[in-house]
Amino acid sequence: MxxxxxxxxxxxxxxxxxxxxxxxxxxxPERPPGVRTVYESAFESSTRYPDESYREYRTAAADYVGCRVEEVVPTAGGTEAIRLALATHVSPGDSVLVPTPSFGEYAREVRLQGATPEFVPHDQMVDSSPDGYAAAVVCTPNNPTGEVADPEALAAFAARCREEGTLLVVDEAFLDFTDADSLAGREGTVVCRSLTKLFGLPGLRMGFACATGDSYDRIETARPAWNLSTPAAAVGAHCLRQGxxxxxxxxxxxxxxxxxxxxxxxxxxxxxxxxxxxxxxxxxxxxxxxxxxxxxxxxxxxxxxxxxxxxxxxxxxxxxxxxxxxxxxxxxxx
Incomplete structure (x- = not known):
């Protein structure tokens, strides 16, 4: 920052x-069965610091989106995943492609890095050129318009970003409500996920990022220690298994x-x-x-x-x- x-x-x-x-x-407005019991059980362990490995949570997240456990970074909600992705790849003076209209945190996080958001109509983002940009952001389904990005066009855009050395940040906060595949595990892409929306627990702040290679190393290194509380990690792992x-x-x-x-x-x-x-x-x-x-x-x-x-x-x-x-x-x- x-x-x-x-x-x-x-x-x-x-x-x-x-x-x-x-x-x-x-x-x-509804929550998975058993959440209260899991939360209360985890409360008994909250007199100690959380287990920094978050192995159970990472495993549940990896199974949920179809990536490797070693590609999951636990975060306190989707917004922390977005911040970590941009903070570890964007420098002062950079430019970042940001969709509009869309979630306001993208442009705010870009500006916090001393970079400039270059706004692109949300429905034209996957057809744009990433050449010369430090990063590009896609929200699918887009907020507030609601449509999922075309899977083939998004995959092609991800390939162009990788060729140009542009980090692609894909916010999949609402993808749970669709049957579309996640981009988790794709090289050159950081996927940001939130457990807030589908599982109806915004106050617990549960999310994760999925990244590979150097991007994973950067985000995992920058992740604050104990950033996911013991109850959040336990409830999150439970929710992610509620097919x-x-x-x-x-x-x-x-x-x-x-x-x-x-x-x-x-x-x-x-x-x-x-x-x-x-x-x-x-x-x-x-x-x-x-x-x-x-x-x-x-x-x-x-x-x-x-x-x-x-x-x-x-x-x-x-x-x-x-x-x-x-x-x-x-x-x-x-």
Whole structure:
């Protein structure tokens, strides 16, 4: 991190609210069975420092994405994986390809390194040239638009990045909700994963990075000691082995997402196609302020997307049917 750049970089705006129903954060309202028991058991070991090898957690993560255990770096959430990837490969004066609109932490982390984010429309990133850039970032499915990057185009882009010596950082925070393959284990690519969204436990801060060769060595060396708490490591390993829960969640989200899309379109919203656990809405003739305030009056939080640079849009998460119905009824009244 470049000390001279820190004072000029602000915080990024994210979802999250204390309203009765929070549709601004894209987290699963359900959790895998047995989580509480695992957490309480791990609490008994929390009087000691965590085991720095995190072997069980790394093994579960490697099995989950299909890479080698020796390619997994445990992180306190996906954002730490993103920071470690960029901090270990980007220097002051560098330029980094960053998608737009997309997750605000990419550009912020680039600037914290004293580098310059060069913004590329998110749906054109995999067709761009990485020549001359220290790194390039792809978010798949992209946040807030929701679509998965074309697998063949992404693989070709990864190959071009490797040829040019450009690190490719792939944020797969929402890939769990799809059946698309991870890029974990690909040379020249750092994959960043989060357990926050699918497993509905953002407060435990569980994630990991997948990297090979020199990139792995750099990230593992830079990883803070004991960066994953004992309860987080135990719960994370447990969650990553819950295949039936993952499948049920994918099915529910896909079913509810399509139902919501149809009803919202009937209510006069333009709804973007999505592979993620959220939908991006153009509010049309309504104002974003009016929609956000009307929802707040109903005890519902939605994501104001002006911080993404989208002036007429809100993003809503896909929850359980009864919760989604309350959102849909409230949006129809605006």
């Amino acid at each position: 470049d000390p001279d750049s820190v004072s000029a970089v602000g915080r990024a705006v994210h979802g999250g609210s204390t309203h009765d129903l929070d549709f601004s954060a894209n987290t699963n 039936a829960f993952v499948e049920r969640t994918r099915e529910r989200v896909a079913r509810e997402r399509e139902r919501m899309r149809e009803i919202l379109a009937e209510s006069g919203y333009e709804v973007f196609e999505s592979d993620a656990p959220f939908l991006l809405l153009d509010v049309g003739s309504r104002s974003v302020e009016a929609v956000v305030e009307a929802m707040a009056d109903e005890g519902i939080a939605v994501r104001d997307c002006r911080s993404f640079g989208l002036e007429n849009h809100v993003r809503v998460a896909v929850k359980r049917r009864e919760e989604n119905d309350r959102l849909l009824e409230a949006l129809a009244r605006v």
